[in-house]
Amino acid sequence: MARLNFFYNTDTCQYEPIKVKKKEVILNSLGLLSVSLILALIITVIFNTYFDTPTEALLKKENKTLSFHLASLAETYDDAATMMKVLKQRDTQLYTEIYDVEPNANSLVPESPLAYLKEDILQPHAYKKEVIGNFGHEVENILLQTEKSNSKLKEIFDIANKKIGDLEFIPTIQPVSNPDQSALVSGFGMRINPFHHGNIMHEGIDFSAPRGTPVYATATGTVNFIKKSEANTGFGNQVKIEHGNGFETKYTHLQEIIIKEGQEVKKGEIIGHVGSTGGIIAPAVHYELIQNGKKIDPVNYMIEGLVEAEYVKLLELALQKNQSLD
Amino acid sequence: MAKIKFTYNTETCRYEPVILKPKHVMSNIAGFLGVSLMIALGITYAYHSYFTPVKETRLLVENHDIKAQWDLLDHNITSLTDEIKQLEIRDDNIYRTILDVEPIASTVRQAGVGGSDPFQDINTSDTRESEMVLNTYKVLDKLKKQMYIQTRSYDDLEKILDEKQRMWNSKPAIYPLNYKDIRRTGSGFGWRSHPIFKRLKFHSGLDISAAHGKPIYATGDGIITTTRYSKSYGNVVYIDHDFGYETRYAHMSAFTVKEGQTVKRGDVIGYIGSTGWSTSPHVHYELVHNGKHIDPVPYLNKNLSEEELEKIIEASNEHDLVMDY
Structure with missing residues (x-):
């Protein structure tokens, strides 16, 4: 048992035990606590300055390593970005020298809207599925309505088909496969001649394609003219097809012709292969459309198999006032 | 003044004043500090367990920043x-x-x-x-x-x-004369009756008539290989266009070029005359491809308009000025 402490009370002239007051206990405890807090703070500061916790040590190391690699990679990236600028300039320069027009700054290569469809809609990512799921009900409704309009449209198309007659005899396709439209390099109208650089009438469309690419009949018809020429000027090896309704098409600069005069050809049938016979600077087909003896712009008919955006792209390319290939 | 503390000594049965010995004071302080230290350690431990220390947070933020920059780099x-x-x-x-x-x-x-x-x-x-x-x-x-x-x-x-x-x-691709100067495009390529000998002879070129002294132009870029006078051709210029092409311009009144000189398409190489076996002022234009004479007509680009031809000739003049100075 603790010794009792007394004090001498001068009023009562007696020794009385000292009573420990609550207030004093609290004050004492608070003192103790504040000293403890100050100590805790000092400990933390010292510890932080001279030691690291394992997590901190790991982070420190990682930050240092990552910063080092980031700086080195960023430097390499800067070099690459500078190089890319040079490459783009050279690309523009080449394009300009070949076509006599600047390339479209917005799109280096005409993008196929179909590619977009495939990636973004036909193969939805997980989150898109979720979004689509939410709209499921609405989609169902729309589908129902679409089905209704579809049958209506089918009726209209049936009537239209009867009126128009067979599209087979109208040259609505392109003479070479042209999935991203970029094969069309020069359109109908005044164009710069690649040899003497004079501005002259270019009465057809040039489709550039690698040597040997198949050339298709753009509509069903009869081959009514074939001419082969070794000369390095003019149209070289050429084919003309008569389609009826006053339409004729002409395919020139072919490497070889695999049909005969008088032969019937179907729309899309291969008539020959791309070459550079005659006066042309690159392997290409110079394609002409003749209506009632007059040469007209074939792009106006090249609608088959194209969605609107693709056709717009084709039209833009055809309207460029650039250099023709022949 | 502080009150004096007493303690009751059971041995002496007396109240005795408490004397504070330094040893006691020291041990009291040590005890106090010890307890404080224990509490402080407890606080530190609790703080580290329940809160992320400032330093670690700072490092985490830094780590996060670096990774964000990394993402940006990857994106770029x-x-x-x-x-x-x-x-x-x-x-x-x-x-x-x-x-x-x-x-x-x-x-x-x-x-x-x-x-x-x-x-x-x-x-x-x-x-x-x-x-x-x-x-x-x-x-x-x-x-x-x-x-x-x-x-x-x-x-x-x-x-x-x-x-x-x-x-x-x-590649020879234009008329050797300006359209407005051409009077008549005469004898073509092939078997023709000769104006002087009056018998069928192979005509190896194209005759284009124009007034005496009108300029004759190079039809493509090339090097002048020959400028000479011959009995039959009169004053004649040969241009080697490389790639197998050669052009010849005969019956000129005079040349303006020298052998070995480089010319551009549209450069004046001489003037219309009637030298050699010729009956009237004209140019006899020949095109040779890989050593064989070929018909120059398909290479003339007749669909080129007058203004466009003049532009080509003018462009070549500009080039000449640059080359001369």
Whole structure:
């Protein structure tokens, strides 16, 4: 048992035990606590300055390593970005020298809207599925309505088909496969001649394609003219097809012709292969459309198999006032 | 003054004043400090267990920042990769098609991917993100190689284009006279009755009549190989256009060029005359391809308008001025 402490009370002239007051206990405890807090703070500061916790040590190391690699990679990236600028300039320069027009700054290569469809809609990512799921009900409704309009449209198309007659005899396709439209390099109208650089009438469309690419009949018809020429000027090896309704098409600069005069050809049938016979600077087909003896712009008919955006792209390319290939 | 403390001594049965010995004072202070220290350690421990210390937070923020920058770098690299891909597509699909050269094989384009790992020396043991670090190195390295290949490709294409342009510019492609000066395009290529000998003779060129002294132009870029007088041709100029083409211009009244001189399409090489076996002022224009005379008519580009022909001639004059000074 603790010794009792007394004090001498001068009023009562007696020794009385000292009573420990609550207030004093609290004050004492608070003192103790504040000293403890100050100590805790000092400990933390010292510890932080001279030691690291394992997590901190790991982070420190990682930050240092990552910063080092980031700086080195960023430097390499800067070099690459500078190089890319040079490459783009050279690309523009080449394009300009070949076509006599600047390339479209917005799109280096005409993008196929179909590619977009495939990636973004036909193969939805997980989150898109979720979004689509939410709209499921609405989609169902729309589908129902679409089905209704579809049958209506089918009726209209049936009537239209009867009126128009067979599209087979109208040259609505392109003479070479042209999935991203970029094969069309020069359109109908005044164009710069690649040899003497004079501005002259270019009465057809040039489709550039690698040597040997198949050339298709753009509509069903009869081959009514074939001419082969070794000369390095003019149209070289050429084919003309008569389609009826006053339409004729002409395919020139072919490497070889695999049909005969008088032969019937179907729309899309291969008539020959791309070459550079005659006066042309690159392997290409110079394609002409003749209506009632007059040469007209074939792009106006090249609608088959194209969605609107693709056709717009084709039209833009055809309207460029650039250099023709022949 | 502080009250004096007393204690009741049971042995002496007396109240005795408490004397504070230094030893007691010391042990009291030590005890107090000891308890404080224990509490302080407790507080520190609790703080570390329940809260993230400031220093760690700071490091975490820094770590986060670095990773955000890393993401940005990755993003930028991806857009460069997309751009180079577009350039590659254009290179293969447009330039190489137009310039009639094989596209670059995709195995070459993917240059040196695979094989020994060139990144094994990179030390990433200090980070939990070693995959991220190595991946960025690899992607950037591949990008640089692709760009290098693209650079080489442009070098090649520019060379090819230069040569092709030289070929296009050299090919005889215009009339040797200005349209307004032409009086008559006479005897063509083939078997013709000769105006002087009055018998069928092979006519190896095209006769174009014009007034005496009208200028005659080079029909394509080339080098003057011959300027001479011959009994039959009179004053004649030969131009070698390379690529197998040669043109000859006969019966001139005078030349303006010397042998060995380079000429551009549209340059004046001489003037209309009637020298040699000729009955009236005209130019006898011959086109030789790979040593054989061919009909020059298909090479004249008759659909070229007068203004356009004049532009070509003028452009060549400008060039001459530059070359002379």
